[in-house]
Amino acid sequence: xxxxxxxxxxxxxxxxxxxxxxxxxxxxxxxxxxxxxxxxxxxxxxxxxxxxxxxxxxxxxxxxxxxxxxxxxxxxxxxxxxxxxxxxxxxxxxxxxxxxxxxxxxxxxxxxxxxxxxxxxxxxxxxxxxxxxxxxxxxxxxxxxxxxxxxxxxxxxxxxxxxxxxxxxxxxxxxxxxxxxxxxxxxxxxxxxxx
Amino acid sequence: xxxxxxxxxxxxxxxxxxxxxxxxxxxxxxxxxxxxxxxxxxxxxxxxxxxxxxxxxxxxxxxxxxxxxxxxxxxxxxxxxxxxxxxxxxxxxxxxxxxxxxxxxxxxxxxxxxxxxxxxxxxxxxxxxxxxxxxxxxxxxxx
Amino acid sequence: xxxxxxxxxxxxxxxxxxxxxxxxxxxxxxxxxxxxxxxxxxxxxxxxxxxxxxxxxxxxxxxxxxxxxxxxxxxxxxxxxxxxxxxxxxxxxxxxxxxxxxxxxxxxxxxxxxxxxxxxxxxxxxxxxxxxxxxxxxxxxxxxxxxxxxxxxxxxxxxxxxxxxxxxxxxxxxxxxxxxxxxxxxxxxxxxxxxxxxxxxxxx
Numbered sequence: 210x211x212x213x214x215x216x217x218x219x220x221x222x223x224x225x226x227x228x229x230x231x232x233x234x235x236x237x238x239x240x241x242x243x244x245x246x247x248x249x250x251x252x253x254x255x256x257x258x259x260x261x262x263x264x265x266x267x268x269x270x271x272x273x274x275x276x277x278x279x280x281x282x283x284x285x286x287x288x289x290x291x292x293x294x295x296x297x298x299x300x301x302x303x304x305x306x307x308x309x310x311x312x313x314x315x316x317x318x319x320x321x322x323x324x325x326x327x328x329x330x331x332x333x334x335x336x337x338x339x340x341x342x343x344x345x346x347x348x349x350x351x352x353x354x355x356x357x358x359x360x361x362x363x364x365x366x367x368x369x370x371x372x373x374x375x376x377x378x379x380x381x382x383x384x385x386x387x388x389x390x391x392x393x394x395x396x397x398x399x400x401x402x403x404x
Numbered sequence: 405x406x407x408x409x410x411x412x413x414x415x416x417x418x419x420x421x422x423x424x425x426x427x428x429x430x431x432x433x434x435x436x437x438x439x440x441x442x443x444x445x446x447x448x449x450x451x452x453x454x455x456x457x458x459x460x461x462x463x464x465x466x467x468x469x470x471x472x473x474x475x476x477x478x479x480x481x482x483x484x485x486x487x488x489x490x491x492x493x494x495x496x497x498x499x500x501x502x503x504x505x506x507x508x509x510x511x512x513x514x515x516x517x518x519x520x521x522x523x524x525x526x527x528x529x530x531x532x533x534x535x536x537x538x539x540x541x542x543x544x545x546x547x
Numbered sequence: 548x549x550x551x552x553x554x555x556x557x558x559x560x561x562x563x564x565x566x567x568x569x570x571x572x573x574x575x576x577x578x579x580x581x582x583x584x585x586x587x588x589x590x591x592x593x594x595x596x597x598x599x600x601x602x603x604x605x606x607x608x609x610x611x612x613x614x615x616x617x618x619x620x621x622x623x624x625x626x627x628x629x630x631x632x633x634x635x636x637x638x639x640x641x642x643x644x645x646x647x648x649x650x651x652x653x654x655x656x657x658x659x660x661x662x663x664x665x666x667x668x669x670x671x672x673x674x675x676x677x678x679x680x681x682x683x684x685x686x687x688x689x690x691x692x693x694x695x696x697x698x699x700x701x702x703x704x705x706x707x708x709x710x711x712x713x714x715x716x717x718x719x720x721x722x723x724x725x726x727x728x729x730x731x732x733x734x735x736x737x738x739x740x741x742x743x744x745x746x747x748x749x750x751x
Contacts, residue, residue: 233431233432235431235434235437236431236432236433236434236437236438237432237438238432239432264437264441264443264541264542265437265441266437266537266538268431286422286425286426287425287534289537289541291541292418292537292541336544336545337544341704343707344710346667349667351667351708352707352708353667353670353672353708353709353710354704354707354708354709354710355709355710356702356703356704356709364710365713366668366669366670366713366714367668368668380704382411382703383410383411383414383540383544384414384537384540384541384544385411385414385415408681408729408730409624409625409730412623412624412730415680416623462593462597463597466593466597466598467597467598474603474604474606475606477603478603478605478620478621481589481591481593481594481603481621482620482621482623482624484591484593484594484597484598485591485592485593485623485624485626485628486623486624487593488591488592488593488596488597488624488626489624489625489626
């Protein structure tokens with residue numbers, strides 16, 4: 210839910226174009242200027258702070274200036290922070306024993322106003338959040354899939370001294386959203402001491 | 405099974421959301437979310453609000469949303485028929501008196517009707533249809 | 548269009564519905580030396596009760612020569628639908644032929660899911676085929692002997708090899724599965740049971 214407004218520069222204008230941005234809460238009667246995005250030459254503006262309440266929906270608008278001339282306000286479609294967002298993969302933490310691996314999954318946090326602000330997990334935003342976990346046996350090249358609701362998974366009865374690679378994905382059923390799979394975290398089960 | 409039908413409604417709405425919302429030029433008014441938000445409804449009033457809103461969409465919204473686009477019309481039919489199948493299930497609760505309307509939800513629903521009647525019928529219907537995700541988000545969040 | 552009454556309307560209109568995929572079929576109207584085209588329309592319960600019994604055309608099945616139409620996209624709610632077909636030759640048009648009785652997707656026939664059971668060391672796995680967003684799979688598995696505790700797992704996301712459980716060394720485990728469609732609250736019959744053996748020797 211880090212919500213950044215992006216736009217393309219007007220065609221054929223080259224450098225020197227400046228922009229200003231405003232936004233509005235859908236259903237509320239006024240447009241609000243974004244001071245930090247006034248007379249900027251970049252083509253994006255971070256509106257995360259202004260669109261943090263995901264029970265509301267929003268519009269944003271941009272105007273371009275060059276040599277005393279200006280464009281019309283160009284408006285976005287209606288933005289719903291809950292559904293019109295991308296979800297990052299979960300963090301994956303793997304540890305192993307001789308015959309098992311333990312996987313701890315952490316859902317990303319909702320964007321927050323400041324580092325010391327209150328952390329809100331996506332679990333609280335999307336009650337139906339689940340994890341799809343892929344476990345690849347590097348020796349046999351076989352991949353298994355698990356679907357878990359809680360954030361820990363232990364896979365027992367594995368082969369000692371074998372490398373396993375784990376990656377995970379977040380899956381939300383309503384609204385239908387899913388992250389990509391995380392990068393793979395590989396770990397080897399400990400060698401069999403009795404062998 | 406209501407949840408699965410809601411998922412089907414969500415999928416139908418997602419397919420037409422941009423088109424329908426683009427037909428609603430009024431940014432400063434909302435049917436469902438202002439001045440009072442659905443998210444402020446007490447859980448005890450939830451069933452009554454959902455029951456009333458499903459009747460609202462069946463009686464006052466879908467039939468006034470005919471467009472020139474046959475794909476959009478088919479999706480609206482799909483959503484409307486899913487609404488009808490949910491409405492029939494909700495009626496079972498309503499008939500068993502498990503869906504009583506408190507003062508607050510009665511006021512809330514009056515406000516929604518007032519918002520609707522503040523616009524001409526087609527604009528109000530299209531705006532209501534374009535706000536379906538507000539209803540679905542609230543239903544899914546508080547289930 | 549005075550002549551259209553001469554063009555017979557399509558007959559034997561029926562629905563083939565399997566695993567939530569619904570097809571309308573009808574017998575061809577044959578007119579010597581002519582190409583007959585057909586158009587299909589549907590009407591849901593909402594249209595009958597709230598929208599003046601209006602009919603909605605299916606544009607993918609408008610003026611087609613085939614005698615089958617995939618109506619899956621439009622039969623998207625668990626309510627009673629009406630369907631009708633008419634024939635066209637140039638400016639000539641038949642009366643509508645209407646499906647006898649309503650169609651509700653709750654009557655779709657559900658087939659047992661194709662399934663492959665795998666033993667990978669001490670791990671019991673199953674491969675299932677994705678049958679679309681409406682489908683879940685109820686997978687039952689049990690240790691063959693001596694102890695017959697049957698367990699089950701609901702599988703929604705079928706991406707590849709789904710892990711069911713771990714197995715005791717050297718024991719046989721059996722698995723069977725059925726599909727479940729939540730929107731119509733119905734299940735298929737179970738697939739054939741498949742059994743596999745966990746690696747290693749049995750402990751006495």
